[in-house]
Amino acid sequence: MKIIGVSASPRKNQSTYYALQQCLEEITLSAKSAGKNIEVEIVDLAGMKISGCISCDACKKDLVCSQKDDFQELIPKFADPEIAGIIIASPVYMGCMSSQAKAFIDRSVLFRRNRFMFRNKVGGAIAVGGSRNGGQELTIQAIHAGMMIHDMIIVGNDNHFGGMVWGNHPDGYKADATGITTARNLGRRMAEVALMIS
Numbered sequence: 001m002k003i004i005g006v007s008a009s010p011r012k013n014q015s016t017y018y019a020l021q022q023c024l025e026e027i028t029l030s031a032k033s034a035g036k037n038i039e040v041e042i043v044d045l046a047g048m049k050i051s052g053c054i055s056c057d058a059c060k061k062d063l064v065c066s067q068k069d070d071f072q073e074l075i076p077k078f079a080d081p082e083i084a085g086i087i088i089a090s091p092v093y094m095g096c097m098s099s100q101a102k103a104f105i106d107r108s109v110l111f112r113r114n115r116f117m118f119r120n121k122v123g124g125a126i127a128v129g130g131s132r133n134g135g136q137e138l139t140i141q142a143i144h145a146g147m148m149i150h151d152m153i154i155v156g157n158d159n160h161f162g163g164m165v166w167g168n169h170p171d172g173y174k175a176d177a178t179g180i181t182t183a184r185n186l187g188r189r190m191a192e193v194a195l196m197i198s
């Protein structure tokens with residue numbers, strides 16, 4: 001069993017990536033304490049070129065995409081039946097998700113059009129904003145909307161919506177203990193529900 005985290009910041013190794021790492025670390029620990037193993041992996045969209053969907057409808061016939069960009073390498077990766085869950089982590093841009101996150105979600109329509117391949121996979125979201133309350137909740141809800149359209153099973157951070165992190169914490173994003181705890185709790189819920197379903 002595997003859970004994949006998508007880091008949808010254009011910046012490598014910054015706050016979004018860190019929050020996602022924390023979440024995945026908790027998945028590993030939670031699975032271990034339940035006597036199980038869940039493999040985790042980060043797909044980092046930073047540096048990848050993924051354009052928006054052009055609605056050519058090639059994917060209505062088969063699991064293919066007509067656009068020859070870096071999304072091509074993600075098609076076999078996300079088609080892996082071992083994947084039990086997907087987390088999308090995005091920075092907050094103008095109150096919502098990054099264009100990298102949106103392009104990834106829009107292009108993922110090919111998995112829906114080919115037998116709802118994400119159906120019943122566990123889904124979770126993380127949003128990192130420069131402000132404490134800069135649109136994290138809306139960003140998470142927008143990511144959840146895409147996951148619902150895939151008929152995924154959405155989980156939060158045990159009482160709210162998911163990982164909500166303050167990137168510009170005065171002592172640095174790693175010092176945002178409250179926010180990092182939400183990301184870790186999302187990981188715990190992801191593991192719990194993925195194991196329950198399996």
Ligand SMILES: Cc1cc2nc3c(=O)[nH]c(=O)nc-3n(C[C@H](O)[C@H](O)[C@H](O)COP(=O)(O)O)c2cc1C
Binds near residue numbers: 010092129130132166
């Ligand atoms: C184009 C742009 C728009 C942004 N809009 C918001 C916003 O609406 N709300 C917010 O809290 N932060 C906003 N930010 C700040 C980022 O969310 C913040 O710096 C975040 O930590 C970046 O994630 P990263 O460190 O993984 O790159 C914006 C940043 C950029 C570049």
